[in-house]
Amino acid sequence: MSRFRIEHLNTYRYAHRVGLNYGEARLLPRAAAGQRVLERTLVMNPFVDDYRERDDAFGNRVVWFNLRQPHQSLSVTACSLIERTLAPLPATSPAWNAVVETLRQPLHGETDPECVAAREFCLPSPHAPFEPAAVEYVRISFTPGRPLLAAAADLAARIHAEFAYRPNATEIDTPIAEVLAERHGVCQDFAHLVLSGLRGLGLAARYVSGYLETTPAPGAPILLGADASHAWISLFLPNHGWFDFDPTNGAAIGEGHLTLAWGRDYADVAPLKGVVYGGGAHSLDVGVTVTRMCEN
Amino acid sequence: MLSPPEYQPLPDAWDEMWDAESGVRPHWRELATGLANLGARDWSARGQRIHRLLRENGVTYHIYNDPRGYSRTWELDPIPLLLDAVEWQGIEAGLEQRARLLDRVLRDLYGPQTLLKRGLLPPDLIYAHAGYLRPLLGAMPADRRQLTFYAADLARGPDGRIWVMGDRTQAPSGAGYALENRSVMARTFPEFLEDAAVAKLNPWLEAVRGALGGLGNVARENAQVVVLTPGPANETYFEHAYLAARLGYNLAQGDDLTVRDGRVWLKSVQGLQPVDVILRRVDEAWCDPLELRQDSRLGVAGLVEAVRRGNVALANPLGSGLLENPALIPFLPVLAKALLGEKLLLPSAATWWCGQHREREHVLANLPRLVLKPIHRGQASETVIGADLDRKQLAAWRARIEAQPHLFVGQEPLQLSTTPALQGGRLLPHKASLRAFLVSQGEEGYASLPGGLTRCTSGRLLSSQSGALNKDTWITSVSGLQPLAQSTPQSASASASALASNRRESEILTSRAADNLFWAGRYLERAEAVTRLLRAVLDGLWEEETAPGLEPVLHALMRLMGYAPGDCGGKDRSDLATCVRELTTQNERPGNLAHTVRCLLGCAYGTREYWSVAIWRLLDRVERDWGQRVGKLARKVGGGHERIDLWLGRLVDALAGLAGLASETLPRETGFRYFDLGRRIERGLTQSTLLSQTLQSRLSGEAERESLSLVLASADSLITFRRRYRSEPFLAGVLELLLWDNESPRALIYQIHTARRHLAELTHVGQRCNAERPLFSAEERIYAAAANIEDWRIEGPARPALIRTLGEIAGHLTAASEAISLTWFTHVQELYVLRPEPPRP
Numbered sequence A: 001m002s003r004f005r006i007e008h009l010n011t012y013r014y015a016h017r018v019g020l021n022y023g024e025a026r027l028l029p030r031a032a033a034g035q036r037v038l039e040r041t042l043v044m045n046p047f048v049d050d051y052r053e054r055d056d057a058f059g060n061r062v063v064w065f066n067l068r069q070p071h072q073s074l075s076v077t078a079c080s081l082i083e084r085t086l087a088p089l090p091a092t093s094p095a096w097n098a099v100v101e102t103l104r105q106p107l108h109g110e111t112d113p114e115c116v117a118a119r120e121f122c123l124p125s126p127h128a129p130f131e132p133a134a135v136e137y138v139r140i141s142f143t144p145g146r147p148l149l150a151a152a153a154d155l156a157a158r159i160h161a162e163f164a165y166r167p168n169a170t171e172i173d174t175p176i177a178e179v180l181a182e183r184h185g186v187c188q189d190f191a192h193l194v195l196s197g198l199r200g201l202g203l204a205a206r207y208v209s210g211y212l213e214t215t216p217a218p219g220a221p222i223l224l225g226a227d228a229s230h231a232w233i234s235l236f237l238p239n240h241g242w243f244d245f246d247p248t249n250g251a252a253i254g255e256g257h258l259t260l261a262w263g264r265d266y267a268d269v270a271p272l273k274g275v276v277y278g279g280g281a282h283s284l285d286v287g288v289t290v291t292r293m294c295e296n
Numbered sequence B: 001m002l003s004p005p006e007y008q009p010l011p012d013a014w015d016e017m018w019d020a021e022s023g024v025r026p027h028w029r030e031l032a033t034g035l036a037n038l039g040a041r042d043w044s045a046r047g048q049r050i051h052r053l054l055r056e057n058g059v060t061y062h063i064y065n066d067p068r069g070y071s072r073t074w075e076l077d078p079i080p081l082l083l084d085a086v087e088w089q090g091i092e093a094g095l096e097q098r099a100r101l102l103d104r105v106l107r108d109l110y111g112p113q114t115l116l117k118r119g120l121l122p123p124d125l126i127y128a129h130a131g132y133l134r135p136l137l138g139a140m141p142a143d144r145r146q147l148t149f150y151a152a153d154l155a156r157g158p159d160g161r162i163w164v165m166g167d168r169t170q171a172p173s174g175a176g177y178a179l180e181n182r183s184v185m186a187r188t189f190p191e192f193l194e195d196a197a198v199a200k201l202n203p204w205l206e207a208v209r210g211a212l213g214g215l216g217n218v219a220r221e222n223a224q225v226v227v228l229t230p231g232p233a234n235e236t237y238f239e240h241a242y243l244a245a246r247l248g249y250n251l252a253q254g255d256d257l258t259v260r261d262g263r264v265w266l267k268s269v270q271g272l273q274p275v276d277v278i279l280r281r282v283d284e285a286w287c288d289p290l291e292l293r294q295d296s297r298l299g300v301a302g303l304v305e306a307v308r309r310g311n312v313a314l315a316n317p318l319g320s321g322l323l324e325n326p327a328l329i330p331f332l333p334v335l336a337k338a339l340l341g342e343k344l345l346l347p348s349a350a351t352w353w354c355g356q357h358r359e360r361e362h363v364l365a366n367l368p369r370l371v372l373k374p375i376h377r378g379q380a381s382e383t384v385i386g387a388d389l390d391r392k393q394l395a396a397w398r399a400r401i402e403a404q405p406h407l408f409v410g411q412e413p414l415q416l417s418t419t420p421a422l423q424g425g426r427l428l429p430h431k432a433s434l435r436a437f438l439v440s441q442g443e444e445g446y447a448s449l450p451g452g453l454t455r456c457t458s459g460r461l462l463s464s465q466s467g468a469l470n471k472d473t474w475i476t477s478v479s480g481l482q483p484l485a486q487s488t489p490q491s492a493s494a495s496a497s498a499l500a501s502n503r504r505e506s507e508i509l510t511s512r513a514a515d516n517l518f519w520a521g522r523y524l525e526r527a528e529a530v531t532r533l534l535r536a537v538l539d540g541l542w543e544e545e546t547a548p549g550l551e552p553v554l555h556a557l558m559r560l561m562g563y564a565p566g567d568c569g570g571k572d573r574s575d576l577a578t579c580v581r582e583l584t585t586q587n588e589r590p591g592n593l594a595h596t597v598r599c600l601l602g603c604a605y606g607t608r609e610y611w612s613v614a615i616w617r618l619l620d621r622v623e624r625d626w627g628q629r630v631g632k633l634a635r636k637v638g639g640g641h642e643r644i645d646l647w648l649g650r651l652v653d654a655l656a657g658l659a660g661l662a663s664e665t666l667p668r669e670t671g672f673r674y675f676d677l678g679r680r681i682e683r684g685l686t687q688s689t690l691l692s693q694t695l696q697s698r699l700s701g702e703a704e705r706e707s708l709s710l711v712l713a714s715a716d717s718l719i720t721f722r723r724r725y726r727s728e729p730f731l732a733g734v735l736e737l738l739l740w741d742n743e744s745p746r747a748l749i750y751q752i753h754t755a756r757r758h759l760a761e762l763t764h765v766g767q768r769c770n771a772e773r774p775l776f777s778a779e780e781r782i783y784a785a786a787a788n789i790e791d792w793r794i795e796g797p798a799r800p801a802l803i804r805t806l807g808e809i810a811g812h813l814t815a816a817s818e819a820i821s822l823t824w825f826t827h828v829q830e831l832y833v834l835r836p837e838p839p840r841p
Helices: A096-103 A113-122 A132-139 A148-162 A176-182 A187-201 B026-037 B040-056 B085-109 B123-127 B175-188 B190-195 B202-213 B237-247 B303-308 B320-324 B326-340 B357-365 B391-403 B492-506 B511-542 B550-560 B573-585 B593-606 B613-635 B641-665 B671-696 B701-714 B718-725 B731-740 B748-765 B772-787 B798-824
Strands: A002-028 A035-045 A050-055 A061-067 A071-084 A205-212 A229-237 A241-246 A257-263 A272-278 A282-292 B081-084 B149-156 B162-168 B225-228 B250-252 B257-260 B263-268 B271-275 B277-280 B313-315 B351-353 B371-374 B408-411 B418-423 B426-440 B446-448 B453-457 B469-471 B473-476 B831-834
Touching (some): A002 A035, A002 A205, A002 A257, A035 A061, A096 A113, A096 A229, A113 B123, A132 A176, A132 A187, A148 A187, A148 A241, A176 A187, A187 A205, A187 A229, A205 A282, A229 A257, A241 A257, A282 B831, B026 B081, B026 B190, B040 B613, B081 B085, B085 B149, B085 B162, B085 B326, B085 B426, B085 B446, B123 B326, B162 B326, B175 B190, B175 B237, B175 B426, B175 B453, B202 B237, B202 B277, B202 B426, B202 B446, B225 B237, B237 B250, B250 B263, B257 B271, B257 B303, B351 B357, B418 B469, B511 B550, B511 B573, B511 B593, B511 B701, B511 B798, B550 B573, B550 B671, B550 B701, B573 B641, B613 B641, B641 B671, B671 B701, B671 B731, B671 B748, B701 B731, B718 B731, B731 B748, B731 B772, B748 B772, B772 B798
Parallel strands (some): B081 B473, B225 B250, B225 B277
Antiparallel strands (some): A002 A061, A002 A071, A002 A272, A002 A282, A035 A071, A050 A061, A205 A229, A205 A257, A229 A241, B149 B162, B149 B426, B263 B271, B351 B408, B371 B408, B418 B426, B426 B446, B426 B453, B453 B469
């Protein structure tokens, strides 16, 4: 069991004064398997005139806010304390094609509510649309009869091995086919590619937004704010729950993977969304610091 | 020729009027006799009358990519569709049940979702639909009616039964057109409507008003209701403005609303007004750029949150588009049993959802026979008829369905019944479908409009977008039966209170409407002055001698129209003539006549709920004359000046008529004042610019007299001048008449006094306005100039001072206009969607 403190700072600066500002933040971490949230707060500067917290359709914590006085910058800082216990993956799992059969809903009688909810993650979504090439890529790891979790681990390893991590080469809406053809991208490109492929097979898979503790090289100082938000995927195994894999790092997640929110794809869990009236050009600076607390 | 016996129904279709065995069906007989008795001449007269009424009432339906632009006239067939009252009662009951059922389904899916948990609906059918708006989950109170409006597209099959072809729940359109169709028919065929005891439509509006008024969650005496429209470019904008005017609500675009403290507010000249209920005609996905489509500029940021907090009710609610999914159709009988404990009364078109294995196999095996539809509209793939597809297209559809089967349905095509329509002077069978409209009456169920919008075509496909013919729909009682009981109660006290609430609301003027009315006033005045001046100059060109006084006025005119003196013209007469032609007919550029007229029409469309039918008639004439005639003249090389003059004359008459009618019909309290403020300020500006330009040109006595005549003519004051002074124009007299004579409605001082009076009234109800000071200064300058009355000769010292003064007055008027705009009109700051930083690793 470990504890982590997360500080996630976002600063918007606007060229001109903003009159009205409406925003939605998904920056308060949610509880998840192996993760307890001990503290979470969101601080905004300047003060907002209207602040509401709620859980969204996927159970993520959302803050809706509105500023009415003119301002030229806005900072949104989320601070949280998380207790993390890493549960090992089950040694065995059913064949993936059997899972697909279970997920395929018979229409009569009472159905397992977990499976009903999971169906939402079997369907294509705006950033992870149906893409035959992605299905073909994924199918190489998902040979008939192969256990689900073993196949998923293999897939994650293949992404890590065959794709180059290249920041700024892609945009948030770069098509999956292009990522697949170029064999490069960043974490959310890999997540969307894998989601599209897994859903194409009939599996339920969701997008997880979170943080990754980055361990500095031995001897190097810890750089505050250098940690970044991260994204990976989670796969549904009926009667067992969800299991997370990190295609960017080629394996199942570790203790340093801290979950913020989940949804069908990036668009459901964007950390900060906003609409402002006035303001002109704007910039956003983001800093994330993940600190492992000393065991006491 | 028009008599029913000569009508030839199609051999294998059910005909609404004609039965092969017994001839004309009983409920048509009255009308059929009437039809037969009308001569062919009467027929064509009535058809023309319908067309003219629709055109004059401004009934339009905007068809995308139609070169006729904003105002395409609605096509209404003079022959209505008749339905027997007894049959209608059955249909009504079926529709009412269907509305109740869909309401229950909606509340469940945005609430507990027991239908999914109990396996009564497959989850993919919901989760995959674009109308499933996740931000609205949990935001619909499950204990209250949510579906306020329901519309259904109905058609009769060859078996004579009425089938439901589709459900409209998002923001159903068409009821306004149905009401307008009826009012036009009532004016064209009053005797037939009377004889056939046709059920009346107007009480339904009362039911709508009651339903909307009751939606407000807030315990306020009069719920403030607005109609939210995407604006004049929308295909059914006519209907939005029509309903707003008929129901007495403010018409608002997204920018007219703002969310503060989790509430919705209307921006009005009286300040922010709280809004309790929104009659929504903006498609739901476009309603909030924060939580729904981020690229939308039609919505209101924060609207979803206001809904979530229960501070505003929308009709229909956000998320109701989910019910338009045709894949729901096959599940409705089971849902009716489960949710209502009732048997579904109306049959729906046989539909197979490809998200299910056996159904998909059926569809794929019968592709060439079925109608193929995506589960939501607006996707790349539209509805197609399998029979229309060639081998290659069928293969493409097969591949599309196999790749994502849950996104498609197959539907059994229905052989639509036919009904007689008038085409080329003959009665011909047209395939018909009927859109019926219902509105919630709370616990009492739904009230249906007794009638609806019938559309028919002699072609294959039916849709307003592809330009079908429309018909009024009459629910008639066959003699011997009781006339239909009105389905909506209408007590005297209810209509009295409706009257009171209407009056309250009509006092609120949105900032946008005030803005449009003010500018309508300015553009109208400018167009009128410029047109008069053009005519005056044209007249001057007819004279034998080249008129030396013409050129300076022409330059002043060019300046008013935003041209530089070098842009056209020259020394001799033919150059001047060419120049006038160009000014008159040139394609739009800022300031010229074409542009001014277009801006005027734009402002009028933007406030169409304020204008009377008589005004529409004139606006229509302006648009037709301008758009068609004058434009054509321009293109025709060497077109005669007489013709230009003729059309300019017509334009002036229409514009002057508009000004007069507007003054009489606009609501006095506020709307009229903004409109008239615009006119007064524009007239003051035009007058001072013209005079100062003319004075600057230092003409000889003869030429100056000519210039002054033209200036007087442009102010429509030449005759007044002659009568008053019994002389040809001279400067001192012109100045008195056009500048400082308090009694002359054309005088600058009169414009300023009137504007100041309006301002005083408006600031009384609203905020202070900084326009008062510049208007006061302008008035001072005029009095000062008037006092300096001695010597206006060209060389005299008073003349440059007067020119300077006129310049100052124009400056003050411009400042006043800006101050008015700053105080009252919406100044929407540009909206930016903030892009979040995506995760990097």
